[in-house]
Amino acid sequence: MATEANPYRLLGTRIPYVEGPLKVSGRAEYTDDLTRPNLLVGRLLRSPWPHARIRSIDVSAARTMPGVAAVLTGEKYPTTFGVLPITHDETALAVGKTRYIGDILAAVAASDELTAERALEAIRVDAEVLPEYSDPHVGLGAVEEPIHSRGLNGSNIQKEVIQHFGDVDAAFAEAAHTVRVRGNFAGVTHAFTEPLVTMAEATPDGRLTVWSATQVPHYLHRALSEVLGIPLHRIRVLKPEVGGGFGGKSDPLPHEIVCAALAFETGRPVKMLLDREDVFLTNHGRHPTQNDLRVAADAEGHLLAYDLSAVIDGGAWSSFGTVTTYYNGVLAMGPYRVPNFRYHGRRVYTTKPPSGAMRAHGGTNVRYTIETALDELAEKLQMNPFELRNLNALPPNSTTITQFRITSTSFLACLKAARERSGFDAKFRKLPYGRGIGLGCGFYISGSNSPIHFTPKMPQCTVHLKADMDGGIAVHCMQADIGQGSNTLLAAIVAEVLGVQLDRVHVVPVDSDVSPVDIGSYSSRVTFMMGNAARQASERLLALLLAAAHELTGYPAKQLRVREERYEVAHRPDVGVSYLEALHKAMEHSGALQASGAYTSPPMGGTHKGARAGTAPAYSFAAYVAEASVDPETGFFAVEKVWAAFDCGRPLNRLAVEGQIEGSIHMGLGQFMGESMNYRGSRLLNPSLLEYKIPTPQQMPEVEVLLVGADDPEGPFGAKEAGEGPLVAILPAVGNALYDAVGVRFYDLPVTPDKVWRGIERLRADGKRWKGT
Amino acid sequence: MTSRPLRTRVNGTAVERTVPDERILLDLLREDLRLTGTKRGCDLGTCGCCTVLLDGRPTLSCLTLARSAEGREVTTIEGVTPAEGLHPVQRSFVEHGATQCGFCTPGFVLTSVALLRDHPHPDREEVARAISGNLCRCTGYTKIIEAVLAVNGGKPRGD
Numbered sequence: 001m002a003t004e005a006n007p008y009r010l011l012g013t014r015i016p017y018v019e020g021p022l023k024v025s026g027r028a029e030y031t032d033d034l035t036r037p038n039l040l041v042g043r044l045l046r047s048p049w050p051h052a053r054i055r056s057i058d059v060s061a062a063r064t065m066p067g068v069a070a071v072l073t074g075e076k077y078p079t080t081f082g083v084l085p086i087t088h089d090e091t092a093l094a095v096g097k098t099r100y101i102g103d104i105l106a107a108v109a110a111s112d113e114l115t116a117e118r119a120l121e122a123i124r125v126d127a128e129v130l131p132e133y134s135d136p137h138v139g140l141g142a143v144e145e146p147i148h149s150r151g152l153n154g155s156n157i158q159k160e161v162i163q164h165f166g167d168v169d170a171a172f173a174e175a176a177h178t179v180r181v182r183g184n185f186a187g188v189t190h191a192f193t194e195p196l197v198t199m200a201e202a203t204p205d206g207r208l209t210v211w212s213a214t215q216v217p218h219y220l221h222r223a224l225s226e227v228l229g230i231p232l233h234r235i236r237v238l239k240p241e242v243g244g245g246f247g248g249k250s251d252p253l254p255h256e257i258v259c260a261a262l263a264f265e266t267g268r269p270v271k272m273l274l275d276r277e278d279v280f281l282t283n284h285g286r287h288p289t290q291n292d293l294r295v296a297a298d299a300e301g302h303l304l305a306y307d308l309s310a311v312i313d314g315g316a317w318s319s320f321g322t323v324t325t326y327y328n329g330v331l332a333m334g335p336y337r338v339p340n341f342r343y344h345g346r347r348v349y350t351t352k353p354p355s356g357a358m359r360a361h362g363g364t365n366v367r368y369t370i371e372t373a374l375d376e377l378a379e380k381l382q383m384n385p386f387e388l389r390n391l392n393a394l395p396p397n398s399t400t401i402t403q404f405r406i407t408s409t410s411f412l413a414c415l416k417a418a419r420e421r422s423g424f425d426a427k428f429r430k431l432p433y434g435r436g437i438g439l440g441c442g443f444y445i446s447g448s449n450s451p452i453h454f455t456p457k458m459p460q461c462t463v464h465l466k467a468d469m470d471g472g473i474a475v476h477c478m479q480a481d482i483g484q485g486s487n488t489l490l491a492a493i494v495a496e497v498l499g500v501q502l503d504r505v506h507v508v509p510v511d512s513d514v515s516p517v518d519i520g521s522y523s524s525r526v527t528f529m530m531g532n533a534a535r536q537a538s539e540r541l542l543a544l545l546l547a548a549a550h551e552l553t554g555y556p557a558k559q560l561r562v563r564e565e566r567y568e569v570a571h572r573p574d575v576g577v578s579y580l581e582a583l584h585k586a587m588e589h590s591g592a593l594q595a596s597g598a599y600t601s602p603p604m605g606g607t608h609k610g611a612r613a614g615t616a617p618a619y620s621f622a623a624y625v626a627e628a629s630v631d632p633e634t635g636f637f638a639v640e641k642v643w644a645a646f647d648c649g650r651p652l653n654r655l656a657v658e659g660q661i662e663g664s665i666h667m668g669l670g671q672f673m674g675e676s677m678n679y680r681g682s683r684l685l686n687p688s689l690l691e692y693k694i695p696t697p698q699q700m701p702e703v704e705v706l707l708v709g710a711d712d713p714e715g716p717f718g719a720k721e722a723g724e725g726p727l728v729a730i731l732p733a734v735g736n737a738l739y740d741a742v743g744v745r746f747y748d749l750p751v752t753p754d755k756v757w758r759g760i761e762r763l764r765a766d767g768k769r770w771k772g773t
Numbered sequence: 774m775t776s777r778p779l780r781t782r783v784n785g786t787a788v789e790r791t792v793p794d795e796r797i798l799l800d801l802l803r804e805d806l807r808l809t810g811t812k813r814g815c816d817l818g819t820c821g822c823c824t825v826l827l828d829g830r831p832t833l834s835c836l837t838l839a840r841s842a843e844g845r846e847v848t849t850i851e852g853v854t855p856a857e858g859l860h861p862v863q864r865s866f867v868e869h870g871a872t873q874c875g876f877c878t879p880g881f882v883l884t885s886v887a888l889l890r891d892h893p894h895p896d897r898e899e900v901a902r903a904i905s906g907n908l909c910r911c912t913g914y915t916k917i918i919e920a921v922l923a924v925n926g927g928k929p930r931g932d
Contacts, residue, residue, distance in 0.1 A: 014870070016867050016868055016870060017867070017870060017872060017873075019872075019875070020866070020867035020870075020872050020875075021859060021863075021867055022875075023872040023875030023878045024859060024862075024863035024864075024866045024867055024872060024875075024878055024879075024882055025810070025850060025851075025854040025859065025863060026808075026809070026810015026811070026849070026850035026851055026854070026878075026879040027810065027854075028875050029809070030812070030876065032809075032813065033809035190910075191908075191910055192874070192876075192910055193812075193814045193820055193822055193874065193876040193877045193908060193909070193910055194812070194814065194874065194876040195813070195814065195815075241874075241875060241876075242874065243812075243814075243874045243875070243876025243877075244873075244874040244876060244910050244911055245874075246910070273813075275816060276814075276815040276816065276817060276819075482874060483872075483873035483874025483875060483876075483911050484873065485873070655869075655870035655916075656870065658870070658915075658916070659870050659873055659911070659912055659916060662912060662913040662915040662916065663873065663910075663911045663912050663913045664913075665913055666910075666912075666913030666914070667910070667913075688815065688817055688819060689814075689815050689817070689819040689820050689908060690817060690819045694908060694910060695913075696901075696905050697900075697901040697902075697904055697905050697914040697917075697918065698898075698901050698902070698905060700901075700913050700914050700915065703913070703915060
């Protein structure tokens with residue numbers, strides 16, 4: 001019900017996911033649930049070497065085995081691709097070299113799994129082993145055999161960013177307080193539950209149809225066209241339900257292209273389901289990173305400068321790495337005013353599985369580094385950590401020194417809510433030894449203003465609506481619901497604007513033949529961009545319905561208001577028509593009604609090199625408090641409770657926003673507490689969900705979600721993102737809580753119990769006391 | 774590797790198939806019977822997405838030979854879903870937003886159905902323990918636990 005606090009009928013309430021009944025009954029269809037007649041099984045041969053020059057690949061024995069329909073090697077499809085148009089350095093299968101243990105050397109399509117596996121075993125690869133480079137620091141200078149020819153000056157550096165705003169050296173010269181920290185972050189991966197999977201079929205009409213577990217059907221569409229050399233309009237990409245992504249299904253991935261290539265080679269449908277080890281080797285998870293940060297502040301605690309440098313381990317390919325390199329710097333801006341900023345970021349190729357985009361891409365590791373450094377700074381200043389944040393908060397309608405346009409921010413309200421609800425002041429440094437409380441804050445983009453697109457002039461999202469005589473409304477859009485609830489939001493916006501029941505609205509599954517382009521589920525862009533496009537499309541459809549209502553009632557459209565399933569005269573509520581009456585009248589002129597809406601973010605940002613990185617039409621803000629307990633004898637710790645204050649503007653579906661925050665806390669805690677891609681040299685040691693441990697239900701704390709955002713001026717119905725920003729604040733909140741508990745700072749993630757125990761022992765050995773111990 | 778006849782019951786229906794000895798129950802369900810509600814997440818018994826009920830007990834079908842179902846009753850997610858509407862556990866999952874991507878959901882529903890049959894009024898810790906063999910990467914388990922607790926009017930945390 002619409003109220004003063006919430007003027008909307010549906011939006012702002014708790015809206016169960018529209019596809020929920022299909023998911024709880026096992027009827028939702030994921031790519032591996034689909035089949036086609038005469039289906040072949042696709043399998044991949046992966047490189048056992050971290051770095052090798054391929055002399056020859058002999059597939060003759062494999063090719064003639066009964067049941068083998070095709071064997072493919074790299075030279076047939078040498079066109080490079082990659083998610084960023086400026087760094088196309090991948091090929092579907094290895095060409096000339098392999099660059100990590102897991103690079104694809106060859107592919108087989110066969111009648112069944114066993115035959116395909118036997119064919120792979122029959123392939124002989126002759127290769128010259130090259131030096132492996134597992135440590136990004138080694139690749140900073142010239143190396144014997146650069147992993148890629150594009151490495152800077154004979155090094156393995158893929159991208160170097162050097163930025164300087166203001167005068168950092170002058171700021172440090174006048175600073176009353178400085179803090180210097182080094183944060184080390186192990187690589188982590190998405191660990192979505194649905195493995196990577198693609199099915200493809202080439203048909204005699206010259207068309208290719210591809211079903212894939214992807215977050216960005218549009219990028220897959222483009223990569224298929226580029227690598228296979230087929231015009232876009234002859235490729236049809238369908239996105240069935242997707243079992244989680246978190247960034248790991250946002251690059252066009254080599255197996256997707258190989259699967260399509262095998263379909264062309266054989267003329268038959270081919271399905272390629274990756275096993276869990278292959279999923280880990282495909283990776284594209286969060287970059288292992290070393291951040292060196294110096295913070296300068298004046299005597300009152302005003303921040304004067306950040307001086308940041310980073311070495312980022314890219315793995316074998318570029319992926320999103322150029323963006324990562326920028327983000328790891330510029331996302332240091334916000335939620336505070338920082339008048340001077342210097343950044344030197346280097347992303348280095350290594351002979352390991354490629355790193356890429358993972359939830360809160362580029363913003364997570366740098367945020368941990370900053371928020372723990374600020375906790376140190378507050379201690380030096382003998383200041384409550386909340387007061388330090390209050391003092392430095394960016395105000396609404398301000399600009400960062402990197403020229404980011406901050407419109408709405410409820411950061412102060414987040415701080416207030418988290419501080420009060422957690423009882424922070426009564427607990428901070430006052431809880432008994434072994435128990436602690438900590439604050440961590442967050443800031444993230446609500447959609448990138450710099451879309452990866454054919455031309456930045458095209459809209460980032462388009463939504464089409466069609467209403468026919470049955471009264472149903474079909475919604476077409478290539479946005480990718482991967483579980484975050486974007487289909488539900490899309491349907492709810494249409495229903496809200498038109499005043500119809502939610503079940504009249506049907507979001508048609510993504511199909512590039514009918515879905516207008518949206519650039520997908522990444523950069524936490526969907527609510528903001530799709531929401532605005534959906535609103536515009538719905539308002540245009542509503543105009544057609546109100547014109548018909550005018551014809552029927554005689555009252556001008558502007559005097560009509562939208563009620564549930566009814567359009568009535570504002571000052572004569574007894575005069576009105578039903579939605580169906582209006583629809584059927586409108587259809588007398590045109591048949592089924594159609595409307596289109598689009599969203600393009602407004603011009604913004606500076607003119608310096610890399611100025612577009614980090615620009616967004618809005619930003620989310622967060623203040624999280626975590627309370628934790630530590631067993632000092634073992635180092636085991638538990639996060640007991642989290643107060644998560646978040647500014648996503650107006651929350652449009654409270655159920656989904658809570659779900660995003662709770663899920664983000666789970667994922668962020670995983671990175672803090674134990675998740676790590678472990679390597680011996682370049683070999684991944686734990687490519688399974690048994691050895692790569694995500695938090696269990698018992699490790700998950702109670703979460704109190706505090707939604708305090710005010711309406712954003714440009715967001716749809718005032719909304720901003722809630723999909724990625726909720727992750728970044730939890731890691732430093734817990735890190736700072738552990739410090740409060742036992743007096744030890746943790747800068748190497750993950751923080752496993754052995755590290756906690758060693759830290760406590762070191763403190764004791766140094767004769768330092770904490771909370772009276 | 775030999776194939777032999779297998780007699781079992783799946784969702785209340787007798788099934789007779791000639792099945793190779795090494796065939797796992799998950800493949801029998803997904804590929805032979807096309808019961809695709811049972812999901813393949815890891816093939817290693819780590820994720821719980823392939824959970825089914827074997828004589829009512831939650832069982833990882835990827836680690837179970839089809840042969841093990843000889844003479845026993847297999848219940849999949851299709852088997853707990855009524856012809857019309859939803860099972861109370863399923864309804865609670867929908868109402869509480871306990872699904873996000875949904876890939877783990879059938880396994881969680883089956884585990885929860887078995888828990889609630891034996892313990893109609895579990896507390897939060899009992900629910901957490903019961904579902905700890907099922908991984909969810911989306912929800913942080915929060916809404917799943919709330920949904921299970923609510924099925925029989927369970928108490929929220931803290932009460």
